[in-house]
Amino acid sequence: MRFPRSILxxxxxxxxxxxxxxxxxxxxxxxxxxxxxxxxxxxxPKPTPxxxxxxxxxxxxxxxxxxxxxxxxxxxxxxxRYVDEKRLDGTAFYRSFKYxxxxxxxxxxxxxxxxxxxxxxxxxxxxxxxxxLSHTDGVISMAQAAPGTAxxxxxxxxxxxxxxxATADTPGYAAFARVIGGxxxxxxxxxxxxxxxxxxxxxxxxxxxxxxxxxxxxxxPES
Numbered sequence: 411m412r413f414p415r416s417i418l419x420x421x422x423x424x425x426x427x428x429x430x431x432x433x434x435x436x437x438x439x440x441x442x443x444x445x446x447x448x449x450x451x452x453x454x455p456k457p458t459p460x461x462x463x464x465x466x467x468x469x470x471x472x473x474x475x476x477x478x479x480x481x482x483x484x485x486x487x488x489x490x491r492y493v494d495e496k497r498l499d500g501t502a503f504y505r506s507f508k509y510x511x512x513x514x515x516x517x518x519x520x521x522x523x524x525x526x527x528x529x530x531x532x533x534x535x536x537x538x539x540x541x542x543l544s545h546t547d548g549v550i551s552m553a554q555a556a557p558g559t560a561x562x563x564x565x566x567x568x569x570x571x572x573x574x575x576a577t578a579d580t581p582g583y584a585a586f587a588r589v590i591g592g593x594x595x596x597x598x599x600x601x602x603x604x605x606x607x608x609x610x611x612x613x614x615x616x617x618x619x620x621x622x623x624x625x626x627x628x629x630x631p632e633s
Contacts, residue, residue, distance in 0.1 A: 462486070463590070463630040464493055468503065469623040470598050474591035474630065475550060482541045485552060485560070485586035488533040492521075492562050493627045497528045502621035503599050505565075505613060515569025518599050519553055520624060522562035529561040536584045537576035545574040548589035548596070557581045568600045 461476035479486040492498050503520035522528040535557035538544055545551060549567045551574060552560035566589065567574075576582035589596060605619035 461587075462490060463632060464490070464587075464627060465630050466498075466627050467625045468595060468599070469625065470602075471595040472592055473589060473595050475587045476590045477587040478541070478543065478585075481543060482536050482584065482586040484534050485536050485584045488530070488552075488560075489564070489586060490629070491530060492528075493629060496627075497522065497530075497562060498624055498627035501525075501528070501562075501624045502618075503624065504618055504621045505609075505616050506600050506602060506604055506618055507616050508600070515547075515567070515571060516600060517565045517567050517571060518596060519563065519565040520622075521553065521564050524561065524563070532559050532561055533584075534558055535560070535581060536586070537581050538574075538585055539576040539582075541585065543585040545571040545583070545585055548593055549585050550587040550589070551583045551585040554583065560584060566596055568597060 459478065459480040462479050464475050464477055466473045466475065477486045477489060479490075498521065501520065501522055503518050504523060505519035506516065507519070508516040533552070535554075537557075543549065545567050547567055547569050550564055551567070553563035553565050554560040574583045574585075599618070599622045602618050602622060603620075604615060605617050606615055608617040608619060609615060
């Protein structure tokens with residue numbers, strides 16, 4: 411940056427002034443004490459968002475999940491209503507999706523299968539961009555035909571499936587819970603036999619035969 415000559419003329423003597431004063435006397439310049447060190451208080455840890463435990467008792471064993479009632483309140487409340495009203499009792503896990511041999515992972519799908527005697531009104535969509543959740547191994551999300559159409563069917567990740575997360579271009583799926591016990595049961599369901607002919611459209615060849623029954627779905631005591 412170019413400065414006007416008048417500014418440079420004033421600035422130069424000001425820079426030299428302390429040296430000139432020191433040369434005229436033997437007195438040392440006053441010492442300025444260093445400021446006391448200030449300790450920065452550690453940031454208090456953020457409380458863990460509240461979850462509600464639910465046990466899904468299946469014909470292959472029990473699975474315990476943590477429902478995210480704080481981070482995904484609408485979707486969590488919808489699922490818990492199905493639990494509390496026993497609408498999931500006697501339903502089943504009916505689908506197992508697997509990627510090809512070059513990519514590990516997939517998911518299992520279960521719930522009401524749109525049974526009109528079981529389903530409630532659709533729940534508003536809560537994208538992962540809003541809840542902060544992500545479709546990682548063991549996370550549970552709502553099955554849907556389109557955002558805002560989810561009712562009583564859900565799917566559980568086997569391996570990370572972050573392609574289901576919301577992006578700037580897509581609303582994704584509504585994650586609302588995670589498996590905290592019995593992931594071995596989830597994998598057993600995922601590896602259960604599938605019919606080569608059952609299923610429509612993209613679901614053909616992905617339908618479990620026999621289906622894995624969800625005997626009961628019940629809240630568990632909160633810790």
